[in-house]
Amino acid sequence: MAHSHLIAGATGSAAVPTIRKIGLADLKDALSRGADDFLAMPTHAIFLCVIYPLIGLIAARLAFGYSVLPLLYPLATGFALVGPLAAIGLYELSRRREQGLDVSASDAFNVLRSSSIGAIVALGLLLVVIFALWMGVANAIYIDNFGYKPPASAGAFIHEVLTTEAGWNLIVVGNAVGLIFAAVALTLSAVSFPMLLDRDIGAAGALLTSIRAVAANPLVMAAWGLIVAALLLIGSLPFFIGLTVVLPILGHATWHLYRKLVVADGTPAPTYRDDSERIRRPAADFPAALFPWRK
Numbered sequence: 447m448a449h450s451h452l453i454a455g456a457t458g459s460a461a462v463p464t465i466r467k468i469g470l471a472d473l474k475d476a477l478s479r480g481a482d483d484f485l486a487m488p489t490h491a492i493f494l495c496v497i498y499p500l501i502g503l504i505a506a507r508l509a510f511g512y513s514v515l516p517l518l519y520p521l522a523t524g525f526a527l528v529g530p531l532a533a534i535g536l537y538e539l540s541r542r543r544e545q546g547l548d549v550s551a552s553d554a555f556n557v558l559r560s561s562s563i564g565a566i567v568a569l570g571l572l573l574v575v576i577f578a579l580w581m582g583v584a585n586a587i588y589i590d591n592f593g594y595k596p597p598a599s600a601g602a603f604i605h606e607v608l609t610t611e612a613g614w615n616l617i618v619v620g621n622a623v624g625l626i627f628a629a630v631a632l633t634l635s636a637v638s639f640p641m642l643l644d645r646d647i648g649a650a651g652a653l654l655t656s657i658r659a660v661a662a663n664p665l666v667m668a669a670w671g672l673i674v675a676a677l678l679l680i681g682s683l684p685f686f687i688g689l690t691v692v693l694p695i696l697g698h699a700t701w702h703l704y705r706k707l708v709v710a711d712g713t714p715a716p717t718y719r720d721d722s723e724r725i726r727r728p729a730a731d732f733p734a735a736l737f738p739w740r741k
Contacts, residue, residue, distance in 0.1 A: 463647075463655050464709035465662045472706045473670055480699025483540050484691070487549060515596070515603045520584035520620070522682035525689065526628055526674050527577040530635035531570040533697030537640045540701035559719040562642040565649035569638055573631060580627045584620060591616045632671045633660045640704035645713040659707045670703065 525532075535554030542549050557563060591612040597603035607613035637659050638652035647655070660667045674696060681692030 463641075463645075463651075463711055463713065465655070465659050466707055466709060468663055468666055468706050470666060470669060473666065473673065473703070476699045476702040476706060477673075477695070479702040480540075480695045480697070483536075483543060483698035483701075484694045486543065487539055488694075515600060516588040516592070517581065517585060518682075520581055520624065522679055523624055523628070523675060524577050524580050524584075525678050525682070525693075526671075527580060527631040528573050529674070529678070529693065529696065530631075530639045530700065531566075531573050533693065533700060534566065534570075534639055534643070536694055536697030537643050537701045537704075540698045541640075541643055544701075544705075556718065557643060560643070560716040561646055561718070562648075562716040565647075565652060566639065566642050568649045569635070569642070569652065573635060576627060576631050580624065583623055583627075587620050587623065588616060628671055628675060632667065632674075633657055636660050636667060636670075637704040637707055640701050641708060642716070644704070644715065646716045647713055655708060663707070 534557055538556050539549055539554055542553055557566060560566070592606070597606070607616060634653060634656055636656045638649075638656040641647060641652045641655055642649075645651075677692045677696060678689070681688035
């Protein structure tokens with residue numbers, strides 16, 4: 447029974463929601479709404495995403511010499527692969543704000559009590575596998591062109607990439623392969639995670655709907671993918687600090703993009719475990735609001 451619920455949701459069979467055709471103006475509006483959500487709830491969003499700059503800095507600090515340099519670009523662009531999972535709390539905040547509900551920092555973690563949590567974890571693991579494969583392939587492409595020896599310095603690495611045949615090959619092949627990974631991840635996750643917060647549809651229904659949404663809007667969704675990749679790359683400079691703003695805006699915007707792509711229907715909403723004793727704190731009470739179990 448639990449396995450069936452994870453795959454097919456509350457109904458026990460894969461739902462087939464109606465998909466809308468959208469245009470570039472809808473992408474602009476989704477980004478605008480995402481920015482508005484971020485401005486209205488900056489404390490939550492920055493906290494939820496600050497871990498990513500820290501991960502980047504720690505990874506760079508632990509790397510020996512300049513061995514991390516060849517993976518910085520794949521790592522930055524790879525955030526697009528796991529971004530939908532990382533932004534799950536942001537979708538919840540946007541969902542609550544859309545419904546006119548009170549929003550506190552702890553609401554971002556409501557997903558942990560949702561009946562859709564199994565499906566969300568399953569799809570999250572799928573994205574993590576795709577990300578790990580991308581990093582492995584990117585490293586293999588670098589080794590194939592430059593060997594195992596790490597760059598002598600950052601300047602030397604940039605010079606070799608931009609002025610040598612091996613560097614040009616690295617750029618062309620690396621970006622081409624990365625585009626394939628990004629297209630797969632986008633197709634699987636464009637609306638699947640927001641949908642699991644909104645409907646108890648199961649992993650199969652969410653994946654199928656995401657694939658159908660991309661197939662119905664191939665050019666617009668390709669443009670969305672390019673926008674996401676460009677903003678993530680910009681946000682990764684310098685040292686991933688810009689991701690503290692870029693990630694929350696994109697996360698909130700993805701929720702609004704889901705609303706534009708998928709028509710609301712009678713699919714049951716997820717149920718939540720009773721947590722009536724949870725102490726709620728206002729969003730302004732930060733960072734104490736992030737620890738609702740503390741008095």
